[in-house]
């Protein structure tokens with residue numbers, strides 16, 4: 456069986472069906488015509504209506520499904536739709552769901568507002584709970600929702616321990632695996648039932664699409680496909696094509712993101728303005744041991760806890776950045792920076808402001824110089840106040 460790096464290059468392609476084209480071309484269509492009434496009625500047609508799939512979307516689904524080792528992958532119009540689809544696949548009125556407190560905030564909002572409105576009871580748990588999750592199970596607990604590492608505070612979760620505890624009680628496990636990517640974290644192999652990604656990030660990789668993917672194991676395949684269909688979720692043809700194109704270079708991009716991020720994170724640990732760097736590949740990171748045990752690599756996203764400074768100093772740093780863009784996404788080729796604000800039931804103890812960096816594919820020396828100049832502005836304003 457081919458290894459993941461080969462699957463990234465080969466997955467989902469079918470040149471013989473597409474005039475020899477290496478990637479599956481864009482099929483812009485809403486409806487597919489049947490050759491005759493019998494085919495229309497007997498369910499044998501491969502394609503019927505584009506919401507239920509086109510050669511372009513199926514090719515991408517197949518590629519992701521092979522990589523994730525799942526039974527079926529579906530595409531959604533955004534990563535957030537992938538998060539909510541996974542939850543709605545498993546949970547309904549009267550069910551209890553345990554959600555990591557480090558979850559992407561819009562997923563939290565979904566649980567707190569729409570989930571609640573439709574009768575799903577959400578309980579947030581401390582991300583590092585591990586096997587202790589079992590103490591939170593109730594008779595109506597239906598799902599555990601993980602995100603590892605959390606995309607702002609990067610706590611690495613003990614996924615195998617949590618999944619084992621959940622499965623002993625017949626509880627499903629869903630996981631936002633966007634940071635790990637299909638290359639670096641084998642979610643289903645570690646006991647997850649539904650693995651999802653914001654493909655907007657590294658799979659697309661070029662900051663020009665929005666998309667999500669959800670992959671189920673055999674136990675959840677039918678429910679996933681049914682829920683996806685009922686909700687009318689799908690991805691547009693051009694988006695699916697661009698995601699497919701981005702996927703082909705995922706491994707080489709990630710190698711560079713990880714190398715540059717490690718160099719900059721290490722450099723930041725020696726800066727006097729920095730209290731702590733949170734990046735699991737660093738040896739002294741709280742999640743390092745779990746990351747080394749379970750992941751085969753990292754990406755370019757990490758956070759820095761600054762020593763306490765006043766707000767004007769932070770603004771002075773952020774407003775003058777030359778190479779880091781002020782932007783909320785990550786996973787593209789470019790570097791981004793944000794000052795993170797989050798709501799938590801179990802707030803982590805932070806020495807000062809949390810700054811999240813996405814390290815892109817620029818020259819690391821330019822990025823370091825940009826950050827160093829930012830720290831100079833920060834120090835100048837902090838001293839003045």
Ligand SMILES: Cc1ncc(COP(=O)(O)O)c(C=O)c1O
Nearest residue numbers: 533534535559606633653655666
């Ligand atoms: C961890 C994580 N999950 C899901 C999403 C949602 O993805 P999208 O923006 O494609 O809806 C994001 C977006 O930032 C994210 O960071």
